[in-house]
Amino acid sequence: MKRRNFLKSTAAGAASLWLGTSAKASSFFKPSAAGKMVVISSSNGLRATGRAMELMQQGHDALDSVIAGVNIVESDPNDMTVGYGGLPNEDGVVQLDSCCMHGPTHNAGAVGALEGIKNPSLVARLVMERTDHVLLVGQGALRFARAHGFKEENLLTDKARRAWLHWKEKRKDNDWFPPEDADRDKNGKAALDIPFTYGTITCLGLDGNGDISGVTTTSGLSYKIPGRVGDSPIIGAGLYVDNEVGACGSTGRGEENLKNLTCHLIVEFMRQGMSPQKACMAGLKRVVEKAKYMPRLMKDNGRPAFNIRYYAINKAGEFGGVSIYGPAEYALHDGKENKMRKAEYLYEWKK
Numbered sequence: 610m611k612r613r614n615f616l617k618s619t620a621a622g623a624a625s626l627w628l629g630t631s632a633k634a635s636s637f638f639k640p641s642a643a644g645k646m647v648v649i650s651s652s653n654g655l656r657a658t659g660r661a662m663e664l665m666q667q668g669h670d671a672l673d674s675v676i677a678g679v680n681i682v683e684s685d686p687n688d689m690t691v692g693y694g695g696l697p698n699e700d701g702v703v704q705l706d707s708c709c710m711h712g713p714t715h716n717a718g719a720v721g722a723l724e725g726i727k728n729p730s731l732v733a734r735l736v737m738e739r740t741d742h743v744l745l746v747g748q749g750a751l752r753f754a755r756a757h758g759f760k761e762e763n764l765l766t767d768k769a770r771r772a773w774l775h776w777k778e779k780r781k782d783n784d785w786f787p788p789e790d791a792d793r794d795k796n797g798k799a800a801l802d803i804p805f806t807y808g809t810i811t812c813l814g815l816d817g818n819g820d821i822s823g824v825t826t827t828s829g830l831s832y833k834i835p836g837r838v839g840d841s842p843i844i845g846a847g848l849y850v851d852n853e854v855g856a857c858g859s860t861g862r863g864e865e866n867l868k869n870l871t872c873h874l875i876v877e878f879m880r881q882g883m884s885p886q887k888a889c890m891a892g893l894k895r896v897v898e899k900a901k902y903m904p905r906l907m908k909d910n911g912r913p914a915f916n917i918r919y920y921a922i923n924k925a926g927e928f929g930g931v932s933i934y935g936p937a938e939y940a941l942h943d944g945k946e947n948k949m950r951k952a953e954y955l956y957e958w959k960k
């Protein structure tokens with residue numbers, strides 16, 4: 610597909626005006642049979658890995674491809690952890706975080722607490738390509754998106770609003786309460802009883818040129834304090850790419866990644882010679898060790914009271930995925946097959 614047509618077909622429509630370095634890379638690139646391609650994503654990312662690989666196989670670079678992949682999930686109202694349809698903050702407002710990192714230029718862009726824009730990953734990319742900065746937040750990020758022609762939309766779907774309202778009404782520390790005939794599902798549980806929840810999509814790609822890029826995008830922790838920014842837009846925390854080594858992305862409790870810069874750590878472990886799988890597990894264990902300093906992060910059985918997951922690829926096309934709690938899965942396209950793979954985990958859920 611010609612680049613011009615590809616841009617038209619992406620979710621951003623008129624806002625897809627990137628002309629940066631990766632555009633140059635992809636315009637001249639012809640896929641080579643020698644170059645092993647791989648795309649990895651979180652468990653909600655099978656459509657993203659499929660789309661990203663399709664684009665890489667057509668000759669697009671990894672950044673174009675992984676962003677187009679996650680745009681599918683950002684725009685999907687049924688994924689309540691990312692973009693449009695994501696669960697809102699405690700005021701009922703959807704605030705989105707995203708970052709991307711481009712291996713060949715070692716450049717990055719990010720947005721935090723962005724409201725009203727369905728595809729924050731596209732805005733993050735423009736921060737990288739059209740400013741001298743890496744991170745824009747809140748109103749400044751929104752004004753920047755507007756300047757680039759992004760359309761503002763109400764991102765709070767009715768389903769997400771009802772989940773938020775139910776969460777608010779069942780809390781004991783305020784004056785809101787649910788109706789007596791609150792909708793119940795067939796198990797007798799309130800139909801939209803979605804508790805505090807994490808969820809994000811991260812997607813990393815190694816293209817046929819041997820270049821690596823990644824993106825992470827999220828609505829973050831549901832019902833969060835307005836203005837709370839997690840790890841997803843922080844380079845080194847929720848995403849890190851080193852074109853000479855590999856890339857790592859994360860989903861789960863962002864606060865632990867902010868304190869450990871775990872994605873950067875995992876890429877450094879790979880630089881020291883660990884496989885992506887071993888590096889992810891070493892990073893995960895570091896997070897668990899450090900969490901023990903703070904008793905409220907641990908359960909009585911000595912296990913973490915939170916979950917976190919890492920996904921990584923290296924320059925050779927090897928990959929890995931881990932989770933504190935399992936069974937857990939991740940999406941992977943190895944150039945031949947696009948399917949869910951089992952992630953290694955430390956503990957079983959509910960034990």
Ligand code: ASP
Binds near residue numbers: 839840
């Ligand atoms: N890491 C995200 C955050 O803390 C949420 C998640 O991945 O579940 O905002």
